[in-house]
Amino acid sequence: MNEPDGGNRRSRRGRRPGESGTRNAILAASRKRFAEQGYDNASIRDIAVAAGVDPALVHHYYGSKESLFIAAMRLPNIPGLVGKALESDPEALAEGRLGELLARTVVMIWEDKTLQRTAIGLLRSALTHERAAAMLRDFVRSTIFGQIASTLRSPDAEYRVSLAASQVIGLLMARYVLRVEPLASASGQEVVRAIGPALQRYLAGDIGTDSGTA
Amino acid sequence: MNEPDGGNRRSRRGRRPGESGTRNAILAASRKRFAEQGYDNASIRDIAVAAGVDPALVHHYYGSKESLFIAAMRLPNIPGLVGKALESDPEALAEGRLGELLARTVVMIWEDKTLQRTAIGLLRSALTHERAAAMLRDFVRSTIFGQIASTLRSPDAEYRVSLAASQVIGLLMARYVLRVEPLASASGQEVVRAIGPALQRYLAGDIGTDSGTA
């Protein structure tokens, strides 16, 4: 007779006793893989292995790779975080510390591993996957554009914000994706000191157009 | 009656009369595809179709996808261009126009379609393909770092240059890959006016460390 409770028999078919937390394991593993390899290079089989699970379970829970990606990349309300940061320091705009505030928020968000993976996954996947690019644009729009552009009272607010966004994106790319040294190893404080004033200038300084504080 | 480049007879086997320029067609098509889709998503079959050629010819000429990528991404001496720009304006450093000069050079390089495709192809592929990432780092090192960092006389020259690189990379990402508006549609002149001073500050201004022009 065969033993039903071998214990270490891996390829045992059927349901396992107790709670397995498989659904969350898949989600976490997919975040990791999407962040490290991007949408196309992260295969469902890889994700399943990383989650210690059969590939078919991924489909069972999330239906398709696309849906899994969407579920994995749904960010824990970052626009809310940015909005809170703005509200917590209402003087920032008047006192010319908007850029510094934005830089601090970005660096702070980055300290959360899950948020970091999500954002990098989006960034990585956006380059080859149109759906991911759309999600990233939406994210940028709702976060930076929505929350910040409305704070500015400038006719070229959107241009200013897109400039700031370019610096933020470049920071993430250089620091976390391409790992350009020594920027990649610099501390968050240093980065805020270096980037903050540049963002401030983009948002409210003289950028060569007719508006702005000369 | 005799059509030298018969457009309708597709499946004619064997060598064609006259010069075909197939080798270059493949290279050009691969640059386009690599730039648009990145290394992994650009298939050899796609490239062959874009070049109007049988897929096996790609292997015949370039041996493997990897070698084709290396051949396609070998840049027409950009470090030389940057060096020339620096030599042509030796006063730039002293007069605080180094950032503007760098911005102008970047924007200028971008006007060449082939260079643009090559750089974007590298950028896109770097995120999922380790080989491409290494090529891109080498390129950044030899170009920006080698030519510019040596011009600066600062102990934190490399940190400064990596900051400038982050802004340049972000500009390319936002403008040409993610197409964030209105930055993507802004003219080269506008961009130079907006970005130049930021680069200048990174390279020679006060960035919150102990060196720099306060």
Added chain:
DNA sequence: AATGTAATTCATCAGTCGTAGAATTACTGC
């Protein structure tokens, strides 16, 4: 004219991918 070499196409292989369905096992409500 003969011969060797370069250019081109075709058929095919082994591998990977996303996906689907059937089979097996456990848990829950009656």
Added chain:
DNA sequence: GCAGTAATTCTACGACTGATGAATTACATT
């Protein structure tokens, strides 16, 4: 205890991928 449902694994399909080798045609040299 029985039925239904949820969780898990296995097997497989069709599409696509990079790569290879043989067959076919043109050109260059003799």
